[in-house]
Amino acid sequence: xxxxxxxxxxxxxxxxxxxxxxxxxxxxxxxxxxxxxxxxxxxxxxxxxxxxxxxxxxxxxxxxxxxxxxxxxxxxxxxxxxxxxxxxxxxxxxxxxxxxxxxxxxxxxxxxxxxxxxxxxxxxxxxxxxxxxxxxxxxxxxxxxxxxxxxxxxxxxxxxxxxxxxxxxxxxxxxxxxxxxxxxxxxxxxxxxxxxxxxxxxxxxxxxxxxxxxxxxxxxxxxxxxxxxxxxxxxxxxxxxxxxxxxxxxxxxxxxxxxxxxxxxxxxxxxxxxxxxxxxxxxxxxxxxxxxxxxxxxxxxxxxxxxxxxxxxxxxxxxxxxxxxxxxxxxxxxxxxxxxxxxxxxxxxxxxxxxxxxxxxxxxxxxxxxxxxxxxxxxxxxxxxxxxxxxxxxxxxxxxxxxxxxxxxxxxxxxxxxxxxxxxxxxxxxxxxxx
Amino acid sequence: xxxxxxxxxxxxxxxxxxxxxxxxxxxxxxxxxxxxxxxxxxxxxxxxxxxxxxxxxxxxxxxxxxxxxxxxxxxxxxxxxxxxxxxxxxxxxxxxxxxxxxxxxxxxxxxxxxxxxxxxxxxxxxxxxxxxxxxxxxxxxxxxxxxxxxxxxxxxxxxxxxxxxxxxxxxxxxxxxxxxxxxxxxxxxxxxxxxxxxxxxxxxxxxxxxxxxxxxxxxxxxxxxxxxxxxxxxxxxxxxxxxxxxxxxx
Numbered sequence: 001x002x003x004x005x006x007x008x009x010x011x012x013x014x015x016x017x018x019x020x021x022x023x024x025x026x027x028x029x030x031x032x033x034x035x036x037x038x039x040x041x042x043x044x045x046x047x048x049x050x051x052x053x054x055x056x057x058x059x060x061x062x063x064x065x066x067x068x069x070x071x072x073x074x075x076x077x078x079x080x081x082x083x084x085x086x087x088x089x090x091x092x093x094x095x096x097x098x099x100x101x102x103x104x105x106x107x108x109x110x111x112x113x114x115x116x117x118x119x120x121x122x123x124x125x126x127x128x129x130x131x132x133x134x135x136x137x138x139x140x141x142x143x144x145x146x147x148x149x150x151x152x153x154x155x156x157x158x159x160x161x162x163x164x165x166x167x168x169x170x171x172x173x174x175x176x177x178x179x180x181x182x183x184x185x186x187x188x189x190x191x192x193x194x195x196x197x198x199x200x201x202x203x204x205x206x207x208x209x210x211x212x213x214x215x216x217x218x219x220x221x222x223x224x225x226x227x228x229x230x231x232x233x234x235x236x237x238x239x240x241x242x243x244x245x246x247x248x249x250x251x252x253x254x255x256x257x258x259x260x261x262x263x264x265x266x267x268x269x270x271x272x273x274x275x276x277x278x279x280x281x282x283x284x285x286x287x288x289x290x291x292x293x294x295x296x297x298x299x300x301x302x303x304x305x306x307x308x309x310x311x312x313x314x315x316x317x318x319x320x321x322x323x324x325x326x327x328x329x330x331x332x333x334x335x336x337x338x339x340x341x342x343x344x345x346x347x348x349x350x351x352x353x354x355x356x357x358x359x360x361x362x363x364x365x366x367x368x369x370x371x372x373x374x375x376x377x378x379x380x381x382x383x384x385x386x387x388x389x390x391x392x393x394x395x396x397x398x399x400x401x402x403x404x405x406x407x408x409x410x411x412x413x414x415x416x417x418x419x420x421x422x423x424x425x426x427x428x429x430x431x432x433x434x435x
Numbered sequence: 436x437x438x439x440x441x442x443x444x445x446x447x448x449x450x451x452x453x454x455x456x457x458x459x460x461x462x463x464x465x466x467x468x469x470x471x472x473x474x475x476x477x478x479x480x481x482x483x484x485x486x487x488x489x490x491x492x493x494x495x496x497x498x499x500x501x502x503x504x505x506x507x508x509x510x511x512x513x514x515x516x517x518x519x520x521x522x523x524x525x526x527x528x529x530x531x532x533x534x535x536x537x538x539x540x541x542x543x544x545x546x547x548x549x550x551x552x553x554x555x556x557x558x559x560x561x562x563x564x565x566x567x568x569x570x571x572x573x574x575x576x577x578x579x580x581x582x583x584x585x586x587x588x589x590x591x592x593x594x595x596x597x598x599x600x601x602x603x604x605x606x607x608x609x610x611x612x613x614x615x616x617x618x619x620x621x622x623x624x625x626x627x628x629x630x631x632x633x634x635x636x637x638x639x640x641x642x643x644x645x646x647x648x649x650x651x652x653x654x655x656x657x658x659x660x661x662x663x664x665x666x667x668x669x670x671x672x673x674x675x676x677x678x679x680x681x682x683x684x685x
């Protein structure tokens with residue numbers, strides 16, 4: 001990143017209206033905005049953005065999304081499009097909390113689950129770091145998001161579902177949902193984060209989401225992220241995880257929507273003996289571009305990280321896995337593996353895969369690998385020879401490839417919901433082949 | 436029901452079938468024997484519709500132009516190929532796969548589709564035919580199956596899909612004597628007046644169990660001799676070289 005060019009300046013000026021905050025946060029917000037002016041937006045010369053050009057985003061005159069749009073949403077629509085998981089559900093429309101669509105059933109004793117605007121002070125820690133210009137913009141301009149705090153040793157039986165719906169009726173708009181999960185020592189929780197496009201409107205919006213998850217000693221957190229934005233929309237998200245000593249975190253990322261989408265997961269192992277499992281599935285079809293960077297920093301010793309991402313890429317879609325594991329000096333006993341497998345459904349589909357490993361410590365165990373392949377012609381013929389039509393045969397084999405990831409998603413209701421969404425994406429590809 | 440006239444097939448520049456003629460009537464069991472490289476498996480693949488072959492000639496099946504049909508159309512029309520090398524398909528359950536196939540065929544025949552429960556009952560009955568353990572239904576298609584289990588699975592699929600023309604491509608290869616007996620008795624149980632079979636094999640031993648109505652010798656891509664079941668025994672005694680057939684290399 002370098003100093004900001006005129007296009008970047010114009011982009012920021014259209015959006016800039018730093019919200020007034022309590023508790024001295026306005027200073028953080030202003031600092032973040034200054035950071036953007038100083039560093040500018042990333043280009044493909046930045047290693048972490050090598051495969052994703054931000055210029056198509058900067059060319060669009062986005063203005064801040066306004067509060068109060070209802071986009072014709074109902075709880076039933078949310079059930080249908082985000083899944084009905086039971087328990088607590090917080091709904092946000094264009095980054096603003098929508099209380100009427102949310103439900104607060106079964107909040108466990110002592111747990112604090114609310115929206116950001118009401119507890120902004122708790123965010124100060126997470127507002128200090130600026131991984132890139134978009135996360136900094138989020139810091140400067142976020143209006144709302146979820147705040148979840150699980151007290152010491154509390155085990156949540158039901159998942160907490162956060163649903164972010166975006167949409168615009170005319171002008172392109174941008175929103176910046178900001179969330180924070182604090183799982184205190186010994187607690188256990190599951191958080192589901194769903195990003196959706198509204199059924200109405202132009203679908204020309206940019207959702208720029210940031211979520212931070214802090215795990216106390218021995219905490220166990222499962223995070224499931226389902227990105228099913230409109231195919232004309234832009235989506236950028238950053239999930240930052242700080243595992244405490246001996247804690248365990250598992251993330252499942254399923255990326256289906258967006259014209260250009262980038263969902264980054266970053267894990268900072270600052271305390272020993274923690275474990276992170278990162279699972280991912282991305283399915284760019286048509287002309288979609290879906291980028292999945294992961295960054296795992298092994299700073300403390302005896303931590304374990306497992307990354308497995310799979311891509312199903314059709315049409316002229318572009319799928320990217322860009323994994324980076326750094327084992328810092330002193331992170332002895334690190335155990336890390338990274339794998340990425342891609343399935344190309346058409347001759348014009350493109351996979352970029354780059355599992356990277358930087359080892360600066362001794363006594364570590366690290367592995368990484370990547371594959372890119374196509375559907376097995378022999379298997380297709382075998383199915384056809386039994387009477388299965390060719391397109392159904394392709395769908396069955398594609399789904400079998402994706403199922404390795406989908407089957408890892410806990411909770412039957414969520415798993416079957418996500419599987420259904422993935423099948424709809426595949427059908428978008430199938431119709432393209434026929435048409 | 437099957438009439439093959441002057442069938443030629445070329446793959447990768449190699450002219451494998453060179454003017455093959457064969458007629459199979461309803462309910463007849465024909466054995467095709469021949470040395471390695473004579474074109475036996477190519478014949479099976481061409482009839483099932485595998486792509487990658489340049490094919491000329493004429494094949495009519497129940498009065499229809501078989502070569503113009505897609506592989507799935509041939510299957511729903513009653514043609515079944517038991518593969519020499521059944522394909523492993525990780526992640527696709529045997530039960531789901533076979534129900535999808537059977538329902539495609541039932542739909543074509545104007546029958547109601549089976550739901551999962553009905554299908555399971557139906558499938559279990561057919562599995563007994565080849566002494567297959569029901570636990571196989573919950574595994575991925577052929578994944579981790581032994582050679583014998585794969586061949587049993589082929590015959591089990593044939594029992595479920597109820598074809599009018601079954602092509603068994605070297606079903607005996609890789610089987611020990613017990614597995615051979617089980618597979619062959621499964622095939623015999625599926626013999627019917629309205630089900631023709633084309634049994635492709637290198638050895639007579641399969642024909643000791645599955646007694647054919649006609650035996651043909653395939654060499655250099657052509658049927659060079661036809662006879663009754665005794666032809667197979669004669670071949671066993673004399674070998675293919677004893678037939679005085681010019682066998683070219685490759």
